[in-house]
Amino acid sequence: MDTDMARKDLIPDWLTAARGLAAVAILALTLIGPAALRAVAFLLLLGWTTDMVDGRLARRWDKDPTWIGEHEFHIDMLMVLSSAVFLILTGLVPPLPAVGYLVGGTAISLGVLHWSGEFLRFKSVTMLLAFPWVFLPFVIALWHDPVVAYVGLMWVAAALVTDWRRFTGVVGDFLSGARAFFRRP
DSSP states (O other): OOHHHHHHHHHHHHHHHHHHHHHHHHHHGGGTOGGGHHHHHHHHHHHHHHHHHHHHHHHHTTOOOOHHHHTHHHHHHHHHHHHHHHHHHTTSSOHHHHHHHHHHHHHHHHHHHHHHOOHHHHHHHHHHHHHHHHHHHHHHHHHHOHHHHHHHHHHHHHHHHHOHHHHHHHHHHHHHHHHHHHSOO
16 A cells, blocks of 8 residues: 555544544633633534544545544544533533433443443434533523524534435434334343
8 A cells, every 4th residue: 555545544533533632622621611612612513524524535435444433433422521521510501410411321321232232222322312412512502602503503504415315324323223222132
């Protein structure tokens, strides 16, 4: 494999790793407080954009999975968790119910993984439990920074228009996992 091709093969992994870095940056922004909500929202949008692009490039280039590629879902959930922690530590959401939801959701997800041993079931349940945290920064922005909320809404619309097939694939994976959840292991 030539050097240019080897470098090109790393791009999807760099895009995935960028979400891990975004998660760290979001956690660092807790030190600034609620005023950093706009920066957090834009880091999330950047992260979700890299999420749309990395898989597409990996498939287009017929790239073999790497450790990062195999752990992409975990990195995505790390970014979701970091935004939840930001919202909790900055007081943008009530801490007690938020922490209870995170702890309970984590216990449920890990329980499903342990009980079923199937990653698809675990992923489906985790996606369901993470869903509110994905959009909550933008919902909260309606009261604190409406521009952020509208930009987030425009990003969702643009993402659906440009990559409808991916959206239906993610929803399909979720529904498959949900159906698998109700099957006996």
